[in-house]
Amino acid sequence: MLKVLCVLPVKDSHKQLLTKAACGKCEFIYDEHPSSLDDADIVIGNVPAAMLKDSKVRLLQLNSAGYEAYTAAGVSPKSMHLCNAKGAYGLTVGEHMLALTFALVRKLELYRDKQKAKDWSDCGSVSSVEGATIAVLGMGDIGGEYARKVKALGAKCVIGLRRSNATKPEYLDEQYTMDNLEKVLPRADIVASVLPGGPATAKIFNHERFALMKQGAYFINCGRGSSVDQDALENALQSGHLAAAALDVTSPEPLPKDSKLWDIPNLFITPHVAGNFFLQETFERIIKIAAFNLEALLNGKALKNEILH
Incomplete structure (x- = not known):
């Protein structure tokens, strides 16, 4: 069973959406401040890029549209799928x-x-x-x-x-x-x-x-x-x-x-407040993108917003 680490401040309704997308194939860990990614196969939300080195993460679903920090040489595992939240903002x-x-x-x-x-x-x-x-x-x-x-x-x-x-x-x-x-x-x-x-x-x-x-x-x-x-x-x-x-x-x-x-x-x-989660609808869209890509990965389908790195 794959382990999914979610670092976003989700509510029960969001957890239900992600659980449904996983179809019983995943174990979820909800931790907004993880100390490591040792056990994570899938990560939902932005984590410090340095944590990815030598990890076994198969999918990193970002909560941001920006992704530059994760595409620098040697930062992310080559086999990892990287997806951003384009469409949420x-x-x-x-x-x-x-x-x-x-x-x-x-x-x-x-x-x-x-x-x-x-x-x-x-x-x-x-x-x-x-x-x-x-x-x-x-x-x-x-x-x-x-x-x-x-x-x-x-x-x-x-x-x-x-x-x-x-x-x-x-x-x-x-x-x-x-x-x-x-x-x-x-x-x-x-x-x-x-x-x-x-x-x-x-x-x-x-x-x-x-x-x-x-x-x-x-x-x-x-x-x-x-x-x-x-x-x-x-x-x-x-x-x-x-x-x-x-x-x-x-x-x-x-x-x-x-x-x-x-x-x-x-x-x-304004202090970089145009995006983030200040508008609740933005967060809802991010979770929907994450749920889509979780289900897609588990079923071998094309991912949304995948970034080549």
Whole structure:
């Protein structure tokens, strides 16, 4: 009988779903802080990558969309199946991005400062999502959810950029691969990034690319902090080239208290809270993905969201 270690804060309803998926072929261990993976054949939830070395884990089902820590050379057993939680976060991160979008175009971050100062004065003109050109970088589940929402709200042109060619969804007006980024940036009123981490995206938003953006444009990053040269972003905001920006991710995290980013008035920062389990539906989706892959592994079927490593 295979041993399944679940490190997530599950409730009885979740345990029932996982038990049903196992069809009596597994023994479950529920431990949010395991000291080792010695007895685990299947792990549900993110564990420290170092614990995987020399383990016998056959399937690691992550509770995150990100997986970079587990694909580095020598980290995971070659025979281990690695699956992420793609599809669980589109709703919550897409809505967070939408909230940040409205916060920026309506200058809500500045009005929050005025509230603290008891200052009943206005901050001048604002912008609108309706009629805007919005570029979305990263067209997976999250980017797609955001793009669909802004299109429904009346964005004039929604442009999707992705790593490889794919059929253009109906909510996009235009779609390109990432090698067209420099052509798209000067056109966009709002640039929203949900790019993954890794060498290909490291500091992809640098001085040159921020300079390419339209004067008075807005920038949002809910992907990975490593994709942004934070000194370049600071310069673009302080110089007035960008109207405002919002970050849910930084590099490093937590953002150091002495970082200059904290004190930029037109920069809205949230502490990597777009995802996680703050929205209960996100957790429900993660458990459903885990149950699907548990059943698939036990029955020799194709896994969902498998990552090659």
